[in-house]
Amino acid sequence: MxxxxxxxxxxxxxxxxxxxxxxxxxxxxxxxxxxxxxxxxxxxxxxxxxxxxxxxxxxxxxxxxxxxxxxxxxxxxxxxxxxxxxxxxxxxxxxxxxxxxxxxxxxxxxxxxxxxxxxxxxxxxxxxxxxxxxxxxxxxxxxxxxxxxxxxxxxxxxxxxxxxxxxxxxxxxxxxxPKQFEQFIYSYGLGIIGVIVIFTAVLLERSYRRLGILYAIGYSAACVGVILSPFILGLDRSNSYWYPSEIYTMELAACLLISVISVCLGFWLLRKKITV
Structure with a gap:
């Protein structure tokens, strides 16, 4: 500590x-x-x-x-x-x-x-x-x-x-x-996830150098795609299969998934791939 x-x-x-x-x-x-x-x-x-x-x-x-x-x-x-x-x-x-x-x-x-x-x-x-x-x-x-x-x-x-x-x-x-606590958590939660993804992308580049640049770009694009996918489902008004509460749950799950994967991958890269 x-x-x-x-x-x-x-x-x-x-x-x-x-x-x-x-x-x-x-x-x-x-x-x-x-x-x-x-x-x-x-x-x-x-x-x-x-x-x-x-x-x-x-x-x-x-x-x-x-x-x-x-x-x-x-x-x-x-x-x-x-x-x-x-x-x-x-x-x-x-x-x-x-x-x-x-x-x-x-x-x-x-x-x-x-x-x-x-x-x-x-x-x-x-x-x-x-x-x-x-x-x-x-x-x-x-x-x-x-x-x-x-x-x-x-x-x-x-x-x-x-x-x-x-x-x-x-x-x-x-x-x-934001005036509401839920909106504050939502807005800045996405910001924190964005910083975590940036950290992991940097560590990918540092771990694999030239090839790591492609890994970092691909990983960042994949994270953005996963996070935006529930929004895309919500924008499609012609498809009424998903309820708003279900889309919100999927968005929350996508954010948690990206956060956990990014943090774990970042820790692993620091421990195993970046050597002195």
Whole structure:
């Protein structure tokens, strides 16, 4: 347990500057675009300008969800998609940096006096910690941005709303910040499975090198096919043989199957195929 915690701490320490940079980009992009948009609209309303004069629609009263919708390029596309892209790429880099680092650091990790599966689990824990940190930061940021909205917009020009209403109206935020626990488990459960599949694909490539690239691509494609197959059955409305509850059960079984196979295969590759 002590070595596991040390490995997790090491991974977090290595990623801390990138994580902090993502948070700063998110903060500047969201708050900057929100302030700029609100000041433009408030100024236009105070001057009594029409939509034709300012070039954009001016609502009678402003709301926090409206402000987010009208700044979605800088509020969502840049910071959130950038963060998702970086975290997905780091799920691959988190293994390769050990192989291509100074003095092939992976060999030192594999020679630690502990089971090799601890290394796998520690890297997975680190990735989950980064994701949850960004989610928590976004939640706190939404609360602060709602307060910023109330500060900039006079009471007579706004209708008060919560950040929960704002997250509901934006599909991306609704997916990242689900209101129901079941939806949270579903969304992030698929994310965890995706990270596990990426880990196993990387270990396949590292174990078999050039041939391993084909193994990794084939394995990833097979996992995606298995997970999507129940969805495809559900989309076929002409075939009423399967009930929605049965499709849901098949999807759950497919996810569990992929998870178990990927984890077991990853542990086996670390133990048997990757040697020092």
């Amino acid at each position: 002590n070595r596991y915690l040390k490995l997790v701490n090491m991974e977090i320490h290595r990623f801390r500057y990138i994580l902090a940079s993502l948070m700063v980009v998110t903060l500047l992009s969201q708050c900057g675009s929100l302030i700029w948009t609100l000041q433009r609209v408030v100024s236009a309303k105070e001057k009594g300008l029409s939509q034709a004069e300012v070039g954009f629609a001016i609502p009678k009263v402003l709301s926090f969800p409206w402000a987010i919708v009208n700044t979605k390029v800088w509020f969502i596309i840049l910071p959130i998609l950038l963060s998702i892209t970086v975290l997905v790429l780091y799920s691959i880099i988190i293994w390769y940096r050990d192989w291509f680092g100074r003095s092939t650091f992976i060999y030192r990790l594999l020679m630690l006096p502990s089971a090799r599966w601890v290394l796998y689990v520690s890297k997975l824990t680190a990735i989950l910690t980064f994701v949850l940190s960004m989610i928590a930061f976004q939640l706190v940021l939404l609360v602060g941005e709602n307060m910023l909205f109330k500060t900039i917009v006079p009471a007579g020009m706004r209708t008060d709303s919560t950040f929960v209403e704002a997250s509901t109206i934006i599909p991306v935020l609704d997916t990242l910040l």
